[in-house]
Amino acid sequence: MPQPAPADVDLLHRLVAIESRSGQEHDAVAELCREMTARGFAAAPDAAGSAxxxxxxxxxxxxxxxxxxxxxxxxxxxxxxxxxxxxxxVDAKGPLCAFVCAAQAAIAAGANATITVVGAAGEEAIGSVGANAVAAWPAPDLCIIGEPSGWDALCLGYRGTLSLFYRLRRPARHSAGPGESVAEEAIAFWNALRAELDVRNQGAAGSFQRIGHALRAFNTGGDGLHDHATLSIGLRLPPGLDVEAVLIRLHDLAGDATITVDGCQEGYRSAKQSPLVPPFLRAIRAAGGAPRFTLKLGTSDMTVVGPVWRCPIVAYGPGDAALDHTPDERIVLADYARAIRVLTDVLVAS
Known part of the structure; x- marks a missing residue:
């Protein structure tokens, strides 16, 4: 079973040990910049706070x-x-550290490339501030997004995301009085939204092409004069969806309640004919794997830079995405080593 070099394990261990919640990435960014500089990179934080x-x-x-x-x-x-x-x-310092290690190894092996590694800030927060700053750069020839696909898999696409708030305000009423409470009206809207999405999802070719939905939070309250209800809602958007038409319909369903969009990013998908695919397939096979393709139901920074750059783009990285955001998050170091080897081979071949 392959094992990563001690220095590569040490990099991953140190970076994972530094807490870096969205908006609090400074210490981890500084450490990654120090490590990249020591490995021969020209490295510094950018204006968005990314490494x-x-x-x-x-x-x-x-x-x-x-x-x-x-x-x-x-x-x-x-x-x-x-x-x-x-x-x-797993999400996503394993893939990020694999990028650093593979880029150094590829240049040492003679890759005819200029490789830029970005440890973006804010990917887990609405707005993805780091990736949006990067999207303003000139388009590269090739881009790989660092997310846990599994060392033997290549991810070709992600659904987008629409984050919104439903807010309803009514004059205060006695619970024994006639009519529906604001809570009941909010529940009726949520049920109507789900029914609308069921109609729109009819005939969808698999989960990736379906609009996903999640009720993130539901709050009610009042001040004695008015009652209010607030729903925090997240939708997952397949590539090609007419988002404006969906929003128009949501406003119709909301009636005199307000709909406020907190963030929107459309889905994105690359074709299997991407010039990045053949070198990945060869490299995965050379490392002993049987390559496979995936499409993710969540979102990533592919949906930010992909539509802007329009260059060949895929997502790749070690780790089991089922462990994302869980109390059991962990990465097999042998898979980390395999991913570094695969990435190195791809970078040399590109």
Whole structure:
């Protein structure tokens, strides 16, 4: 079973050990910049608070876009039986550290490329501030997004996201009086929204093409004069969806309640004919794997830079995405080693 170099394990262990919730990435960014500088990168934080390192001067411009922030929740950082446990080990410091290690190895092996590694800030927060700053750069020749696809899998697409609030305000009423409470009216809206999505999802070719929905929070209250209800809602958007038409329909269903959009990012999907696909397939097979393709039901920074750059783009990285955001987040170090090898081969071949 392959094992990563001690220095590569140490990098991952140190970075996972530094808490870096969205908006609190500074210490982790500083550490990653120090590490990249020590490995021969020109590295510094950018204006958005992301870590950016450049190595090589070759003709092919490649951006390896990972993210350094994590969701909340501290997990004791430790290595047991070849497995590193800790918040961010999978999502997505494992893929990010694999980017750094592979970029250094590829340039040392003679890759004719200029490779930029980004540890973006704010990917887990609405607005993805780091990736939106990067999207303003000139388009590279190739881009790989650092997310846990599994070392032997290549992710070709992600659904987008629509985050919104439903707010209803009514004159205060006695609970024994006639009519519906604001809570009941809000529930009726939620049920109508779900029924609308069921209609729109009819005939969808699999879960990736369906509009997903989640009721994130439901709050009611009042001040004695008025009662209010607030729903926080998240929708997952398949590529190609007419988002404006969906929003118009949501406003219709809401009646005199207000709908406020908190963030919107449309879905994005690459084709299997992408020039990045063949080198990944060869590299995964060379490392002993049987390559496979995935489409993710969540979202990532692919949906931010993909529509802007329109360059060949895929997502790749070690780790089991089912462990994202869970108390059991962990990464198998042998898979981390395999991913570094695969990425190195891809970068040399590109």
């Amino acid at each position: 950016v390192g450049v190595i090589g001067t070759g003709a092919t411009k490649i951006v390896l876009l990972g993210h350094i922030d994590t969701v909340p929740g501290r997990i004791a950082v430790r290595i047991e039986d070849g497995v590193l446990h800790g918040r961010g080990a």
